[in-house]
Amino acid sequence: MLYVFPREETAPPRLGLSVSRKVGGAVQRNRVKRLLREAFALEGSGLPAGTDAVVVARHEARELAEREGLEGIRTALADLIARAAGPDRETSR
Numbered sequence: 001m002l003y004v005f006p007r008e009e010t011a012p013p014r015l016g017l018s019v020s021r022k023v024g025g026a027v028q029r030n031r032v033k034r035l036l037r038e039a040f041a042l043e044g045s046g047l048p049a050g051t052d053a054v055v056v057a058r059h060e061a062r063e064l065a066e067r068e069g070l071e072g073i074r075t076a077l078a079d080l081i082a083r084a085a086g087p088d089r090e091t092s093r
Helices: 026-046 059-085
Strands: 002-006 014-019 051-057
Touching (some): 002 059, 026 051, 026 059
Antiparallel strands (some): 002 051
């Protein structure tokens, strides 16, 4: 789940993460967070400057990370960012 909030600054987009114990133990949660950070570093430019993005990882995120690794998380995050950025930005990718 992705929440996007505008800021008054024009700085690059920032990432916030929420990964609860429902995702798994500490090792699994940390792996999901690391993969989300890496995916955001690659895909975060799809958001406008001055944006805060908060990702709330669900249990499915751990399953996706185990099954497909960074590429799966990156694809899922890119889809969420494209939807959050609006239809006019989806075609520009």
